[in-house]
Amino acid sequence: MALGEIPLSERKSGYEFMSRETRAMQDDAVTGPAVLTLLDGEALWGKLGCAACHTNMKGVAARYPAIVGGKLTTLEQQVRHRNPELAYESRELLALTAFVAKQSRGMPIEVSEIKSHLEAGRAFFHKRQGQLNLACANCHDDNWGKKLAGTPIPQAHPTGYPIYRLEWQSVGSITRRFRNCLTGMRAELLPHGAPELVDLELYLMWRARGMPMEAPAVRP
Amino acid sequence: MARVVVNVPAEAKKGEVIEIRTLAGHAMETGFRRTQLGELIPRDIIRSLVCTYNGVEVFRAELHPAMAANPLLSFTTVATESGTLEFRWTGDNGFSATEKASIKVV
Numbered sequence: 483m484a485l486g487e488i489p490l491s492e493r494k495s496g497y498e499f500m501s502r503e504t505r506a507m508q509d510d511a512v513t514g515p516a517v518l519t520l521l522d523g524e525a526l527w528g529k530l531g532c533a534a535c536h537t538n539m540k541g542v543a544a545r546y547p548a549i550v551g552g553k554l555t556t557l558e559q560q561v562r563h564r565n566p567e568l569a570y571e572s573r574e575l576l577a578l579t580a581f582v583a584k585q586s587r588g589m590p591i592e593v594s595e596i597k598s599h600l601e602a603g604r605a606f607f608h609k610r611q612g613q614l615n616l617a618c619a620n621c622h623d624d625n626w627g628k629k630l631a632g633t634p635i636p637q638a639h640p641t642g643y644p645i646y647r648l649e650w651q652s653v654g655s656i657t658r659r660f661r662n663c664l665t666g667m668r669a670e671l672l673p674h675g676a677p678e679l680v681d682l683e684l685y686l687m688w689r690a691r692g693m694p695m696e697a698p699a700v701r702p
Numbered sequence: 703m704a705r706v707v708v709n710v711p712a713e714a715k716k717g718e719v720i721e722i723r724t725l726a727g728h729a730m731e732t733g734f735r736r737t738q739l740g741e742l743i744p745r746d747i748i749r750s751l752v753c754t755y756n757g758v759e760v761f762r763a764e765l766h767p768a769m770a771a772n773p774l775l776s777f778t779t780v781a782t783e784s785g786t787l788e789f790r791w792t793g794d795n796g797f798s799a800t801e802k803a804s805i806k807v808v
Contacts, residue, residue, distance in 0.1 A: 512709040513776075515774070521707075651770060652771070
């Protein structure tokens with residue numbers, strides 16, 4: 483374990499850093515902000531005929547990113563395997579992904595330990611980059627729980643993606659979140675599907691191993 | 703077709719105050735934003751929500767720009783009799799959505 487990594491017993495979901503009101507939004511299963519997206523996802527699932535092959539998606543989201551066809555693949559990438567016309571970050575892809583991820587709610591995160599990708603992700607997490615010369619670890623390992631621009635810094639456990647983020651007023655993927663952070667660090671903005679970000683996602687999911695899935699979560 | 707969701711308790715005691723929550727999928731474009739080319743994006747919002755309880759209006763809201771997308775409105779009413787609550791959202795560009803929920807009063 484690298485120096486500064488959060489001990490397993492001290493890990494906290496982003497949920498625990500949220501206000502009472504924001505938690506209530508996430509816990510509201512009937513009129514929560516992600517409900518509309520889930521309904522869209524369910525409709526698309528039927529329209530695209532996903533059910534012809536897939537009967538049970540329980541636990542699937544808790545295992546991604548995973549190796550598919552020899553390549554490390556995120557849940558989003560796998561969801562569009564038959565429908566590559568679904569663009570990254572499009573309403574449709576997010577809805578479908580959220581619908582799949584929802585079915586793993588409450589299940590522990592359990593990704594495969596693929597050493598080469600994990601090491602690459604860990605290296606990215608600890609690499610200082612951008613004009614502010616910051617690494618992800620500077621905030622999320624060393625300073626979690628303190629405030630950045632008035633907001634608590636979470637530990638960066640991706641338990642609830644895709645999330646409904648209040649700041650976005652919409653559902654977004656973990657890659658969107660990564661790109662937000664990269665912008666804040668004034669670092670090179672990597673495109674959706676960039677292998678570096680897929681490795682990072684695997685590392686973060688491994689870092690959150692055993693924590694329960696919350697997708698689709700609400701975050702401030 | 704617009705997506706709307708309402709949450710009404712299935713059963714309530716006579717005279718009980720019940721909470722009703724409604725959610726409507728809508729972008730709520732304010733009309734103040736501009737595109738990157740400087741053109742004004744026209745306003746497109748939900749203007750009103752009306753709720754009737756067995757035909758009697760029990761709640762009405764007027765919505766304005768600068769409200770969040772997918773507005774969630776919650777309000778209370780008194781459970782008087784079994785029947786149907788009807789909800790109607792109307793807005794710019796002919797936006798209209800309706801939803802019904804039934805309640806059993808014991």
